[in-house]
Amino acid sequence: SPYRKVVNGVVTNEIEYLTAYEEEKYVIAQANAEIDEKGRFLTDRVLARAYGDIRLVEPNEVHYMDVSPKQVVSPSASLIPFLEHDDANRALMGSNMQRQAVPLIRTEYPLVGTGMEVVIAKDSGSVIVAKRGGEVVKVDGNTIVIKVNEDEINPHDPLDIGMDIYKLNKFKGSNQATCMNQRPLVRKGDIVEKGATIADGTSTYKGELALGKNVLVAFMPWRGYNFEDAIVISERLVKDDVFTSIHIEEFEVEARETKLGPEEITRNIPGINERQLANLDEHGVVRVGAYVKPGDILVGKVTPKGETALTPEEKLLFAIFGEKASEVKDSSLRVPVGVEGVVVDVQIFAKKKKDKKEKREKYLDTLIKQEVDKLNLELEEKKKFILDKRDAQLREILIGVKVAKDVKVAGEVIIPEGEYISENNVSQAIKIIAINPSNFIKDKDLLKKVESIIEKAKSQIELWEKIYEKRKEAVQEGADLKPGVNELVKVYIAQKRKIQVGDKMAGRHGNKGVISVVLPVEDMPFMEDGTPVDIVLNPLGVPSRMNVGQILETHLGLAAKKLGEKLGKELEKIFDREKIIDKIVEYYSIVNDTDNKILTAQRKKDSQELREVLSKLDDESLRELVRDLTKIGIPVETAIFESASEEDIKKLLNHAGIKDNGKVKLIDGRTGEPFDLEVTVGYMYMLKLIHMVDDKIHARSTGPYSLITQQPLGGRAQFGGQRFGEMEVWALEAHGAAYTLREMLTVKSDDIEGRKRVYEAIIKGKHYYDIGVPESFKVLVRELKALGLNVECIVEGQPQACDTSEPEKKKPELN
Incomplete structure (x- = not known):
């Protein structure tokens, strides 16, 4: 990491880079230690990392000083506002959960940011950055073409024609099945510089990282529905697609060469009626745009049956006509359980070879x-x-x-x-x-x-x-497929998932929870002006977890939102460009005056820089900025370890016309009565995480069993059962539920004969069935036999082996 060198207690602008090991040999002051214009420390004692320990030292003992307070934390932790007010364990959860945020359909920048959002969005590779400066000559949904500036063209490269083409990803599925989509940010005729963001990517808004949404939260219990970190949300978040995301699943099927002949992708599948083939085209592949449900056929495929080998005559007929004399079985690709949606893309890869089926050959030629x-x-x-x-x-x-x-x-x-x-x-x-x-x-x-x-x-x-x-x-030449594979078909299915009960949400401070109820808007608590809140969080989630950063974010978020609305109303009456810029800068200068001279000077300098940047914008861009400020709110940057102080937040709240304790009077949406106490209400940046109930919900009817133990398979992917373990057995024993327990350990598990009998009894409407010997008992007996112990069952006074499926027949007695 970079460090500023300190000589005799004076901080210089000379930069040295140290590794983590070298750092332990020196005394390093923090970046926010107070220094004057000449670089001298203003305090007698300086807080520093001294030889791997943290302690107060004298200024002349210091060897180096941090360049920035951010350099001690990871990129994802640097995105958490008010990080210094959060306990380390929760900050760790917050930074980990930001990686699990699902990209939403409509993105929105955080009202309370840390200033790292733009840098991280650019470095993540999600957005498209101009490699060279120039003029945008063509823009559409799929490509951006830039005519490069003459001085940036490489004259020694004959392939460099001075034209950069950027291809945009459109609705591609990621490894997590989320949706990757890029949207152009430039218009034809725009002049762009090298390094400028020209297209938004997944989870970005105008080049800024945007993982979630700013929503109005209230910290209060709501009829027990937010007990133990549960979250109460408003139906508005569902109706207005606030937390709606698109998920794209990929399914593939291979047509292979088998010993009995090649598999074939076709519409002619044995024993399938026309209705089930309605979504397939003439070649047996599902149409793009078809809505499919679990069990629907995506790609029709038949495999030669292995009953009889082909006779020489059949082989000859097959070689001449390409007709299957032998029987084929259905091995089509179907939609698995728990997936439904629209087919958005189909890709067909085939080896180039003379196909016996002319129609198929023509179809593949058309694709090429x-x-x-x-x-x-x-x-x-x-x-x-x-x-x-x-x-x-x-x-x-x-x-x-x-x-x-x-x-x-x-x-x-x-x-x-x-x-x-x-x-x-x-x-x-x-x-x-x-x-x-x-x-x-x-x-x-x-x-x-x-x-x-x-x-x-x-x-x-x-x-x-x-x-x-x-x-x-x-x-x-055709696709380069694995040996033995003639054709590969990939089908992509997109689902639109709205937020629902059971989905996991989180803020940036490790404050996670699961949605317990979606309330109609009219039942949500509302403010005195009639604004209903979007989310009700439990206040008990804050004190013991010590992540108070979320409360500060909520207060500052409310101020930012209300100031945005106020600014919008004032700008409605102003039409002069200069006056609009003055008004925006005025709002950003509310907290410029502080007790700290250096900080005040820095803030005034920032305001001046803002004015310069705004004056460079063209009219259309300025109008768009004003729209964003009014609709989303005025974004506030509060860098970690240099966060907004309590005084700053109070100033902004007062300016927005809110009490400086940030609490408001709330009214119960159900009864119309005001709540007894005032409630902390404000805007928090909330994320929807990838742990969604649609991917987790699971129920088993009759399904597959393990070949070895004969017990049901485990796991959702295998359509498996839940393990009934040791402790669950104790629970049933404690309740004296003997028959339930017997059923769990036999017919519902590994008693093969019993399973069949129960199924039969249920079908015939009987209430009684015999229970056989579970497979696990037989395994136990065999293990005891391996130890040299012969365990036998006594049936009607006769000893009998316990580890066979069939009871032994009595041997006929000899006269």
């Missing part, structure tokens, strides 16, 4: 042709760009030049011999002159220049044509 057409379009775009650039360069040097021969277009002379090329006719003339410039230009130096420009453009086009030719060849 579509890919090739896309590449051709890209190439044409590049060629056009190179020629336009060539023409622009020629235009600059040819205007005012005398032509040595008539310039004709379609037989008509547009510039007679000896005349000059002018603005009006230069565009048409260039096209003709470029074919053979030496016919029209006699000036040797000029001719050399023109020829070099034309030659450069020609060689660039040839190079790009070669590159695209290779790409097209690769596409036409």
